[in-house]
Amino acid sequence: MSEIHRPEARVEPIDSTLEPAGEPAKTKKVEEASLLADAWRSLRRNPWFIISGVLLVLFLSMAIFPQLFTSTDPRECLLGRSRQAPSAEHWFGTDIQGCDYYSRVIHGARNSIAVGFIVAIGTFIIAVVLGLVAGYFGSWVDAVISRFTDMVFAVPYILGALVFLNVLESRGVREVAFVLIIFMWPTMTRLMRGSVISVVNSEFVLAARALGAGPITIMRRHILPNSLGPVIGYATVFTGIIIGAEATLTFLGVGLQLPAISWGLQLSDAQPFLQTVPHLLLFPVIFVGLTVFAFMTMGDAIRDALDPKSKK
Amino acid sequence: MTRYIIRRLLQFIPVILISTLIVYALVFAIPGDPIRALAGDRPMSDAVRETLREQYNLDDPFLVQYFKYIWGIITALDFGSTFNGRPVTDIIEQRLPVTATLALVTFVIQTIMGIIAGILAALYRDRFFDRFVQVSTVAMVALPTLVIGFLLQLIFGLNLGWFPIAGVNNGLSSYILPALTMAAVSTGILARLVRSELLDSLKSDYVRTATAKGMKRTRVITRHGLRNSLIPAVTFIGADLASMMAGSIIVETIFNLPGLGQQVFASIQGQEGTVVVGIVTLFVLFFVVINLIVDLLYGLLDPRIRYE
Amino acid sequence: MSLSAPAAADPFAEKKSVLEVDGLVKHFPITQGIVFQRKVGAVKAVDGVSFNLREGETLGIVGESGCGKSTLAKLLMRLEEPDAGTVKFRGEDFLSVKGDELRRLRRKIQIIFQDPYTSLNPRMSVGDIIAEPFKLHPEEKPKQGIRNRVKELLDLVGLNPEHINRYPHQFSGGQRQRIGIARGLALNPDVIICDEPVSALDVSVQAQVMNLLDDLQKEFGLSYIFIAHDLSVVRHISDRVGVMYLGKLAELGTQDEIYTAPAHPYTQALLSAVPLPDPTMRGAREQIVLQGDPPNPANPPSGCRFRTRCWKATEICATQEPELISRGQITQLAACHHAEQNEKVVPAHD
């Protein structure tokens, strides 16, 4: 059967009858706005965003160009000056091996932030995709994804790590990140799925379907922005958790391998000296803390910005 | 609905089969001979080694091992035993209560504290308490569990003497510090989740209605706002309960609680496949049940969610 | 205006049907229990509705609140899956199409939702909301650019085009409703299902919008299903009117038939209750006050569903369900054993 398409005329004429006549429509320049553009605009004005942004840039540059922050070689270690307290010469004191701790902590940023970042982003992507799909389609798709999630959940990540990291030739950032991603996505996925489920029945989703939007469009444009909140909130803290997990792996003997330098290794090394040489713990904790803080604050700011209602 | 539950229960079977298979495979894949490690520096004689390997089916190909294991379970409810001859069922029987109590206490602590802190943080948004929650979350995340546990032991166990430092001999109070340690990070996350979800729902019209009905702010928040914001919280709590085992490995070690976490870690290191699988099976069961409950809770929390 | 004018011949008799609806049924289960929910009954929201909609025609649907109008609208859009019945769009079975085909057809049928707020994505700016149809159907991309077209649409429905970047919560109820209308109009569909499109608008804006709908219809031969409670509005815009009661059509006829000579007692009661915008008429009119409570849709009365509140009800009404047919003299279709045209109930100004 033939399409009953109406003539081209349909595109235009409505305006010719109802064009705003009289005074020419004020041609005030209205900026193009979308949620993202708006979010960006309001972010730029959010002091917390700026603060966290600056912090993150600082940490990132620390990760990329540690030389900018210290000229001391982190591997220059003199056992004779082991575990010295902070002093003018060694701002953060020295570690067990007698290396300059300031320089160690600075150089530790690279591996830790890399692991934190890669894992957070990796799990985030997996979680968002799987959570969206499971929550949106429900029924058997959800069953398959959810049961699969259960299975991964069931495997203790420590077991997975022990196996994978032992089998792998070397244990670098990539390997550690890979293992952590593989075993850590389920929580976030469930979180995403949960919040998808709670918006999927909204009327505006119906409305989009009525417009002929396909699942992908609906998920992307309607469900995603309205369900991302909890996941963003979690993912930002997650970055910190990952750095902690890296330390745990190290503690269990399967973390990054010596002579790598990372905050996780430092945290793990410093634990025995909590009482005797607290600064060994203190400094990496401060750095990890600040990173987490930066991520968290940024997450909050983004979340806020993505919510038109909260725009001040 | 009832059918939904039944269907979910049926799904347990493949989940358990597959995940035990995975776990078994993983344990199998750990390089090195577990029997060899048993003896330590001074190697045991080959004869002994052979006998032991045979006893634990270690010379069979992986799948054969796995099927022998499953077969043992099916035919004789034999869950295998450790390399030192203790039946896995015994171990579970002895250790499960410890881990379960720990998980329960942790769950209670983190749920109550997390939700209350979240509510207060939302109520006093950007004020002192809110910042306090934020900063303590940062601190909890940044401090390794070991350190948190140790600090708690030092302060509340040694210096103040309020709670036992270790062991399970003092009833429930033995579990307070370990549970606090385990709950530390999650409480912070939970509080933040609840806070931000609450803040979201406080913007909604129905909360406005509640205000217009003359309800007190606390009631508005707890009765009208909270329920709508609980889905992420419930998901998180469920997921967290499920992942408590990873946490319990460390916490049970520091606090010397003879629970499953400790055992599973030891068994992973000792490559005692049967033990790991036995315990993990238990955990899988636990997860799927928890997740089923969580999914049912969704329906309770939000009646718009339908089960097909 | 002569009340006794014979029902005009149906001007659309020649036109092709765009939408043929036959025996649509939708029941919502009522459940009890918290975890193990038992089904204890069903709300018979739509219970066997049939009609057809022809090209260029407006079918008004009125009826008691809760009688299933919105559900019907959703069924027509396939936003709910019906339990029984068929819907044909230009002869094609609309209920069985899937995927891309469904999406293609959906471009032709649009809906304006009753609830103007929940149906707008709170995280999309109005510009994006109205532009969405164009993004979904790139072939419809307007010449002048999407953004300009959106502004035009805003202007058309009487919204300030400068507000294109605002978010739904920043608008008043009526303004939101117009956003929904603009979105529904964007694609120039063949059929628009309007679920209370003007209920939140002041009369002036309402007039604008109705004029607009009218113009569009004249221009493009659009068909509307127009659900509303304001009977004057329905009359004004409709060619034919269907009156629903408890999930069923009680009466279906041309606007003239229904408004000048309603045959079903419910229609009569409805018309008699229309308030007139004239304070001097206060209390002057005779209203048919329906006795008793509206029946529970989960458990509708036997036979004729209206009988419990009907002053004409007799034995037969309790036992036999009246069919929607035209009876004797009465040209419109009425589902009443005692259908009888009554002109007295029709309100008149002055």
Next chain:
Amino acid sequence: MTESQTSTRFTPGTRPGDAPLLEVKDLQVEFRTKAGVAKAINGLNFTLHAGETLAILGESGSGKSVTAQTIMGILDMPPGRIAGGEIRYRGDDLLTMEEDSRRKLRGVKIAMIFQDALSSLNPVLPVGWQIAEMFRVHRGLKRKEARAKAVEMMQRVGIPGAEERAGDFPHQFSGGMRQRIMIAMAIALDPDVLIADEPTTALDVTVQAQVMRLLKDLQTEFNMGLILITHDLGVVADVADKIAVMYSGRVMEAADVYETYGRPGHPYTQGLLASIPRIDDEGGRLRAISGLPPSLTDMPPGCPFNPRCEFATDRCTTERPELRLVAEGHLSACHYAEDVYAGTATRTRRPSPTGAGMIAISQEAPE
């Protein structure tokens, strides 16, 4: 009627000796938006007496709901901000009142029916519970009793099968039913002042009549003051005592209901009345007021209606007309109110044929 033109207070229908139940004086509300401050309410005044029904009519977006929310004290702040004015309930200024005492008035003494019934009902709580909450919290009733009361309220607003459906959730109800649930909740405690923001838009006329009758009954029984915000001029004609017509955040005209319908004193009101579709009218174009309301962020000087007004002169574009008495009990904010009132105003422009803007009438084409 007292002469109070000095303040632009609107007081028709005042019964001497009555202290007003609710008085709104020079209320100003703004919203912060990206494009600037939107002045949603600009100096609003009205008075409500016990037992009286005040209908607020007006352009969609003219600030009716914002006014209602401001009175209830549930305006989202920010982005909203009360820039000035007073709202007095029995003489006490609500805006400066302690939050706690104000809360005690809400729902009990001053109740509101929301315009948007679905989003205003809590989606996760059974409707019965939501109604019962009023009794439980404010009247201290036990769960059971409160529930019984709730069911009773649901029956009163005509929800079929109330007993069974009390446990259902809002999404399981039709639009009109939700609206009635809102109504049931608002009138549960027999408030002194009821603000009904489009309470019957989703109701069919029979139910609407029933609900309006219910409200009327309550009004006579408890001497309740009712603020009825609606677009349904039929309903207004049926139930209102007096009418305030709003436009762009201010009252344009205020008068007795008969006056307003019979002899409107403001061009906007005239236009509004002319737009009503008649039930005995079959079709054709409806008369609409052409043009758009002014942007709230940058309000034109002078009369806010001037770009759309048939009678606008230069004066209207420069000088803002204040609300003033044009006849006994009839206030209007138009420079030419008397002429409009008397039907003698001179038309300066007529609507463009496209229905959009206004075109100045040339000298040689006298009307």
Next chain:
Amino acid sequence: ACGGGDNGGAGNGEAAEGVEGGGTVSAYNCEPQFLVPANSTEVCGSWVLGSLFTGLTQTDFDTYEPTAGVAESWDTEDNVTWTFTLGEDWTFHDGEEITAQTFVDTYNWAVDPDNAQQSANFFDNFLGYQEVVDGDAEEMEGVRAVDDYTLEIELTEPFSPLPDMLTYTAFYPMPSVAYDDIEAFEQAPVGNGRYMMDGEWEHDQQISVNRYEDWAGENPGLPERIEWMIYADVDTAYLDVQAGNLDILDAAPPNRRTTVEADFGDNAQDFDTSAFTYLGFPLYQEEFQDADVRHALSMAIDRQLIIDNIFDGAQTPAENIIPPDLIAGNENTCEFCQYDPEAAAELYEEAGGPDELTVYFNSGAGHEDWVEAVANQWRDNLGIEDITFESLEFAQYLGLHDEQEITGPYRLGWTLSYPSAQYAMEPIYSTGASSNYADYSSEEFDDLISQANAETDPDTAAELYTDAEAILLEDMPVIPMWFTNYQVVHSDRIDGESLFMDQATFTRLEQVVVTEE
């Protein structure tokens, strides 16, 4: 110490005892793997078994010479055939009498491959061992009950340290009930030692024993009751001792060294032990076959500096291989164990040592820090820039050794199961020995060990062992690092003077004096 301690629990009537002895001691322990003597290879189990059982011989901890156990005396002509005369009063805790046959049965049971006892190969120099293992014989020919109280043991070759070896856990006698149901037995072993089980082994929680009043030996245990509290984490135990919830922790965690003084004051004691840590060389790899390379690597390590800074002094630098406290032990210094960076660098250069190294150690056991420190010293002193680390789980680690896939210096340790110089060397360094991971082989050394084993005069034997040690120190198949120094901390209830830890790192609980109840 009154806070929450609920030690003992059972009726506390000991106060009347007055003199030394009595009271309850609670001690740290880890969860034993096994509590069957011949199956126990680790400390946790052996410690408990040591209290529950008495072997044919015991060690005199003053001299580290064997003294009477169940056997009152023994005799040998040729170090091959040994005759033990048993005491006649010995009984198991369940009353079963102990005769020579008890030992015959136990020993045969232990080597029976079906029983898969891990320590079975301690019997490998008993005549007839191999036949039993191969399944050619039911019983070992070399273990014979001459009469009820005379036991004869015949070896395959001369072995002078036999009485020392018999002190080891694997040689404890077992009662006949054990063979009926070894699993049940393991839960509550019935032994013949100073202490008997009180209740069952509460896995992961505790093991309690009461003094066995009918013990036939010379010096019975002093405390009336010993409770081993099982901990998974030493730090926790440390805090518990500090809090008074636990009496004895035999090895304060190394990182506590600096705080022990402050935390415990006088309640801490240091003990040198035989726990020996070394860095071995895979001599099957070419680049380590030159002894000079090994010498240079050894000389480049400043042991004392590492001990001071990493272990807070908790080790004694090893300058020998035999623990100095043993009869054959001596102070003779090892030439190449002296820190001399210049000489080391020169020597390394000359010998053309490898310019990249991989250092192996087992992970998760706290070796990271010192291994890293050693590597740093090698880098600084020898200019080896490229040093990487390979850390593996212990099982895998041993696997690598078995496969000879180690490519660089590796860490291992050795603790003496019985106090004999023979045991300090033969299993590790003699050609083809079971723990000879370095793949070291020296005829001269092997000869000296054989001679020493055959020597009936203890003093001569000791000299021979010393000579053998000298060869090792010269050849340096492993770099001796240190002997671990253990720090025992205890509560106020314990008389610190009475605490003693032996070479095998066992705190002798039977000698502990409880001062306060």
